[in-house]
Amino acid sequence: MATYQKPKGTLDFYGLEAMKIHYVQNEIRNVIENFGYNEIITPIFENTEVFLRLGDESDVVNKEMYTFNDKGNRSITLRPEGTAAVCRSYLENKIYANPGITKFFYNGPMFRYERPGTGRYRQFTQFGVEVFGLSEPLLDCDVIYTAYSIFKRLGISNIKLVINSIGDFKSRSNYAKALQEYFSDKIDTMCPDCKRRLETNPMRILDCKVDKEHPALVNAPKIKDYLSDESKEYFSKVLNGLDALGVPYACDDNLVRGLDYYTDTVFEFIIDSNDALNGLAICAGGKYSELVKSMSGPDVPGIGYAFGIERIIGVMDSLGLFASLGKEFDATILALDYESKVQSLVIANQLRLAGLKVDLDYKNMSMKQQFKLCDRNNSRFILILGEDERLNNMITVKDKINNTQEKIKLEELENYIKGNK
Ligand code: HAM
Numbered sequence: 001m002a003t004y005q006k007p008k009g010t011l012d013f014y015g016l017e018a019m020k021i022h023y024v025q026n027e028i029r030n031v032i033e034n035f036g037y038n039e040i041i042t043p044i045f046e047n048t049e050v051f052l053r054l055g056d057e058s059d060v061v062n063k064e065m066y067t068f069n070d071k072g073n074r075s076i077t078l079r080p081e082g083t084a085a086v087c088r089s090y091l092e093n094k095i096y097a098n099p100g101i102t103k104f105f106y107n108g109p110m111f112r113y114e115r116p117g118t119g120r121y122r123q124f125t126q127f128g129v130e131v132f133g134l135s136e137p138l139l140d141c142d143v144i145y146t147a148y149s150i151f152k153r154l155g156i157s158n159i160k161l162v163i164n165s166i167g168d169f170k171s172r173s174n175y176a177k178a179l180q181e182y183f184s185d186k187i188d189t190m191c192p193d194c195k196r197r198l199e200t201n202p203m204r205i206l207d208c209k210v211d212k213e214h215p216a217l218v219n220a221p222k223i224k225d226y227l228s229d230e231s232k233e234y235f236s237k238v239l240n241g242l243d244a245l246g247v248p249y250a251c252d253d254n255l256v257r258g259l260d261y262y263t264d265t266v267f268e269f270i271i272d273s274n275d276a277l278n279g280l281a282i283c284a285g286g287k288y289s290e291l292v293k294s295m296s297g298p299d300v301p302g303i304g305y306a307f308g309i310e311r312i313i314g315v316m317d318s319l320g321l322f323a324s325l326g327k328e329f330d331a332t333i334l335a336l337d338y339e340s341k342v343q344s345l346v347i348a349n350q351l352r353l354a355g356l357k358v359d360l361d362y363k364n365m366s367m368k369q370q371f372k373l374c375d376r377n378n379s380r381f382i383l384i385l386g387e388d389e390r391l392n393n394m395i396t397v398k399d400k401i402n403n404t405q406e407k408i409k410l411e412e413l414e415n416y417i418k419g420n421k
Helices: 016-034 059-063 083-092 137-154 169-183 192-200 202-207 229-245 309-318 338-353 367-376 387-391 410-420
Strands: 045-047 066-069 075-078 102-111 123-132 159-165 265-271 281-288 302-308 331-335 358-360 381-385 394-399 404-409
Touching: 016 102, 016 123, 016 137, 016 309, 045 083, 083 102, 083 123, 083 302, 123 137, 123 309, 137 159, 137 229, 137 265, 137 281, 137 302, 159 229, 169 192, 169 202, 192 202, 229 265, 281 309, 302 309, 331 338, 331 367, 338 358, 338 381, 338 387, 338 410, 381 387, 381 410, 387 394, 394 410, 404 410
Parallel strands: 331 358, 331 381
Antiparallel strands: 045 075, 066 075, 102 123, 123 302, 159 265, 265 281, 281 302, 381 394, 394 404
């Protein structure tokens, strides 16, 4: 057993696993930039008060934050999510003064002291988006559509979109009263957290991980019966827009989300698989009309979501979507003598600078071993350099796919590989 171990709930990524992270992040970035989003990079830690906006009754604030005092005795928290931090930056930098809608994306590690399990870590990576400045059903649809297109681009098909409206604050307060009444004679059979939530935030009971199968939850009053006319109309326009875009969805009355800042539209993309990832949210978010204002900012609505990158990788692994990632070298150089080895180092580095992925033998491996290296590299071209080639400024090129072998001039090598690969 190793003397030093990574902290519980964290992961090391190396080689192919690290490549998967970058591949997924790059693919998402390429799509999201086409939708007109710009990157925002905020610190990995914030003053703790920023995250208290997530809600006193949310598990994230109550139980999961990595909070500590720094040497200047300031309370600091490693960010458990991106929305509150992006709102802080949006306000601090007065970005709201810019005309029109602001569309941001961000990408990086988040920290939550959760019980580690399948797809659940204490350090994980989110790729998120936040859009500020407009409360319109069609904007909600467009935001949801970005996530939908990203799943298409990545080739992930076994997911379903679940969506709900939790209404405005007035609808929510009526609903909270109804829940309090409904649960009052059932709460004795429920978990201690639910007992507390009955007083502080009864909607949180619907999101309880312990009591999620409890019959009282299944038969609880539904938010849709307490929505204001405005919220009802807003939600029906969102659903119409999704229909028009051809995005399939399922409405789920019990979807309330674990963070307190949401209003009206909330949604999750859930994994639908036969393995342990089944049922996990791979992307989640919603609209937050009051968060910016509650942070002493102007009355600007927001909407956003975040992908869990490790969960995306888990699903893509199970679907075999990384099969061709990182396996293939463009070329591997075989050298027949020491002088040729020195020159092959020079050639390899010229080709690498030209954007090709090239390997070579640094030691004195036999030809058999060098050919094995080519196989391990899944190398498209095998380049062979011996005294004969070297003296004539030539190199022998074997093309593994077209099954050809020819001698070409060194100065033509780069174009030859690029033209034929
Ligand atoms: P969230 O639902 O807490 O929302 O997290 C979003 C996604 O991050 C989840 O659906 C999941 O894929 C991933 N995730 C969360 N916790 C973990 C964990 N412990 N391990 C691995 N993956 C995890 C938010 O964070 C909101 N800020 C999203 C949002 C943006 N809402 C509006 N704008």
